[in-house]
Amino acid sequence: MSTADRHDVVVVGSGVAGLSASIFTARAGLETLVVNDDESILERNAQIENYPGFPAGVNSRLLLELSRDQAARSGVTFEGGAVVGIEPTEDGFDVHLADVTLATEFVVAASWSDVGFLDGLDLDLIEQGSKRYVEVDEHGRTGVEGLYAAGRIAGQYHQAIVAAGHGADVALTLVDDSDVPYYHDWIAPEGYFTGRGREVPPGVEEIDEAERKRREAESMAVMREYFADPHPGTPTMHPSVEQDD
Numbered sequence: 082m083s084t085a086d087r088h089d090v091v092v093v094g095s096g097v098a099g100l101s102a103s104i105f106t107a108r109a110g111l112e113t114l115v116v117n118d119d120e121s122i123l124e125r126n127a128q129i130e131n132y133p134g135f136p137a138g139v140n141s142r143l144l145l146e147l148s149r150d151q152a153a154r155s156g157v158t159f160e161g162g163a164v165v166g167i168e169p170t171e172d173g174f175d176v177h178l179a180d181v182t183l184a185t186e187f188v189v190a191a192s193w194s195d196v197g198f199l200d201g202l203d204l205d206l207i208e209q210g211s212k213r214y215v216e217v218d219e220h221g222r223t224g225v226e227g228l229y230a231a232g233r234i235a236g237q238y239h240q241a242i243v244a245a246g247h248g249a250d251v252a253l254t255l256v257d258d259s260d261v262p263y264y265h266d267w268i269a270p271e272g273y274f275t276g277r278g279r280e281v282p283p284g285v286e287e288i289d290e291a292e293r294k295r296r297e298a299e300s301m302a303v304m305r306e307y308f309a310d311p312h313p314g315t316p317t318m319h320p321s322v323e324q325d326d
Contacts (some may be wrong), residue, residue, distance in 0.1 A: 088114045090255065091176045091185040093164050093198070096121035097241050098232025099191030100148040100157075101248030102255075106189075107155040109256045109263050109284060114183065115152065116176070118163040121145055122193060122233075123241055124317045132242050142314035144241070147307060164198040173227060186227065187255055190215060191248060193233040202228070207236065221251030222258075229255055268296075 090106045092099045095117035107113040123129075123141045130138035153159075162178040173186040190199060196206065196213045202225055205216035215230040217223055223230055231237075231251040232244035256263050264282030271289040274281050281287050288296070 087184040087186075088112050089185065089259075090114070090187045090189065091116060091174070091183050092189045092191055093176070094121075094190065094192030094232070094234070095149065095159070096123055096191065096193065096232065096244065097145070097148055098234075098237075098244040098248035098251075099189065100145075100152050101245040102189045102191060102229075102231050102252040103152045103157045104148075104155045105249050105252035105266060106187075106255060107152065107157045108266050109252075109261055111187075111256065111259065111261060113156070114158045114160055114185075116160050116162060116164055116178065116183070118161065118192075120317055124314070125319060126241075127316050129241055131240065140312045140314075141241070141316070143307065143312040146312070148245075164192075166198055166200075167202060167228070169202070169225065187229070187259070188227065189221075189229045189231055189248075189251060189255065190223075190234055191231040196234060204228075220254040221247065222254065 089111035090113040092103045092113065092115045095115050099115055103113045103115050123145055126141035128138050129141045129144060132139060164176055164178055166177040167188060168175045168177065174188050176183040176185060176188060194212055196215060199215065204224055207214040207216055214236040215223055215234055217230050217235045221229045221231050221235055229251045231248040233239060235247065237243050237247045262283040264284050267285045269285055269287050271287050273287060275287060
């Protein structure tokens with residue numbers, strides 16, 4: 082088994098909770114890698130109609146694609162494979178996959194519904210029928226320092242917007258717990274801080290009107306491309322439902 086380069090954050094799970102967390106940690110300057118294996122449960126949805134920003138709803142597979150591409154644009158890298166175990170080290174964790182070990186300072190567990198890769202850690206797990214959840218504090222910290230849990234695995238409601246919001250909350254908690262100087266992930270208009278004689282805080286960017294218009298035009302162009310044609314994917318049925326060959 083080989084050992085990959087060290088990362089600041091490894092996120093286990095590439096659904097909306099993990100992707101949301103990765104966007105915020107990467108934008109805060111933390112080198113972030115997402116481990117993705119199998120499908121997100123979001124791919125079982127026929128259509129999402131309660132996610133803010135999409136008045137007529139959105140294809141759930143397209144929402145995942147948008148989120149993954151946004152993470153990549155934010156500097157997140159991806160590693161395919163299943164995490165089989167996590168081992169604490171003197172300066173963080175070793176995250177074990179079948180054929181590679183990822184060294185990292187922080188881990189965000191955001192996969193669902195298998196939490197077996199967390200066995201062996203000194204964690205409080207909540208048993209509810211056939212499901213197991215990780216016990217966390219109000220901001221996603223587990224009982225193991227440097228290990229966080231986000232989304233459904235942390236007992237959050239089974240809604241995409243809740244998972245995404247919890248992923249962001251957990252990520253900002255992680256950033257606050259790290260040594261990264263950080264104030265707010267915010268793109269402000271030019272002069273908002275400097276016009277009052279203040280320095281631009283860490284994590285904030287001031288942009289002038291020309292740059293604002295350029296970014297808006299880029300955003301519109303990208304979204305037009307994504308929504309130009311129907312998404313080719315179809316919902317994945319629950320494994321317990323028999324399917325015709």
